[in-house]
Amino acid sequence: MPKDAVVEEFAALVRALKARDGRSYEALGRRLSVSASTLHRYCSGATVPEEFAVVDRLAVLCGADEEERRALEESWRRAALTRRPQQRAGTPAPSPSGLVPETPRAVAAPPEALPQPDPAVPRTRGRWARGVARVAGMVAGGVALALGAVLLLWRQEPAAVEPAAVEPAPFTWAAASHVWRDGCGHTYLADRAPGRVAPPPPAQDAAAWAGAHGAVHGGETLVRVSLQGRSAAAVVVQAVHVRVVGRAAPLPWRAYRMDEGCGGGVSPRHFAVDLDAPRPLARSVAGLDATGAEPRTIPAVSLPYTVGAADPEELLITARTEGCDCRWYLELEWSSQGRSGTARIGDRGGEPFRTSAAGARSAYTYDSVGRRWIAGAGS
Known part of the structure; x- marks a missing residue:
């Protein structure tokens, strides 16, 4: 089958899933943690996703059964291979003009x-x-x-080095990066004057609010990752790593607090990350339930642990910085049935998460009576 036909076959399956669901690209993208434009490129065949996980989440969301998901994964595998240019061994690479140079031959003397x-x-x-x-x-x-x-x-131009093929992880994942502490406490940095900033949204609308204002997490980012196996086979998560891919000076933007202080009776167990460390580590921390007569400790997550189709797992990562505008990814090491690999988890559209130090600058809080942002204490 021609390469274009293989990609179009995969794109047609993705379009069929979207049509079955009936929601818009933007609405589906929010559920899948990808942008509307990225999902549209998958449906049009302009792009083949690097990992099958996002398409598999779409299949599950649209009610596809196990057989349809297997057929979709096989179609994705063929389409992904066509996007990796292959060159016959021993054939010179084409020149910039597109022509293959001839092998030089000795010229016979007259x-x-x-x-x-x-x-x-x-x-x-x-x-x-x-x-x-x-x-x-x-x-x-x-x-x-x-x-x-x-x-x-x-x-001859140097040949491009193609990255090694990445084997799809045997589990699906979804990441939510606009999680607020205790459901109400969070600080955003925005390059806008208070008069141009909308009131704090409900926590479930935080991602849309931040996107509309170009806001960045201030000082702390909480990421909730949901994992679920694709089959009954157990998947062992060996380790959780953090990879910082960019550091810059903290953003000089205004800080906007989403609350005036709130507290909850439960501090969930989580992985704490210091983004300012030369090699940030995800440290497992126990939680605390103080809602009863006696406080109860919630045991920390112990690695390695297993997930499966009927045994999902949820991780909470709390990443903090006091000295940089940091861009970072999560990486999960896994093994299953003799296979192993690393799954990279990022923000919407595959971009890195972003957290900028807020420092001791004055933070704005919202006056719900006067319906305006007012300067307050440090964030």
Whole structure:
């Protein structure tokens, strides 16, 4: 099947899933933690996702059964392979003009340039001279071949190094990065004057509010990751890592607090991350339930642990910084049925999570009576 036909076959399956659900690209994208434009590119065939997980989440969301999901994964695998250019072994890479350079060949000398036997030289000496001439000719030809090869390599553009194929993880995941502490406490940084900032939204609308204002998490980001196996086979999560891919000076924007202080009776167990550390680690921390007569400790997550189709798991990561505008990913090491790999988890659209230090700057809080933002204490 032609490459374009393979990609179109996969895109048609994705379009069929979207049509079955009936929701818009934006509404589905919010459920899948990808942008509407990214989902549209999958449906049009302009892009093939690097990992099957996002498409599998779409299939589950749209009610696809196990057989449909297997067919979808096989179609994705074929489409993903067509997007990795392959080159026959031993074939020179094309030049910038698109033409494959020819292999240099030794050019034969014209007949008149070849050495002629001297009648005055004895026969044995003539044979020796002709042998020397043949050896010299072969040496000259070899030099010409070597020189031609050097010139060819010098003129040829370096071949691009293709990344190794990534095996899909045997579990699906969904990440929510706009989680507020105790459901109400959070600080955002926004490059806007108070008069141009909408009132604090309900916690479930935080992602849309932050996107509309170009806001960034201030000082702390809470990420909730939901994991579920694709089949009955157990998947062992070996470790949780944090990879910081960018550090810059903290943003000088205004800070806006979503509450004036709130507290909850339960502090959930979580993984604490110090983004300012040279090598940030995800440290498992126990929780605390203070709603009863006696406080009760919630045991910390102990790695490794298993997930499956009937045994989902939820992780809470609390990442903090006091000194940078940090961009970072989560990476989960997994193993299952003799296979192993690492799943990279990012924000919507596959972008890294972003957290900027808020410092001791004055933070704005919202006056619900006067319906305006007012300057308050440090965040």
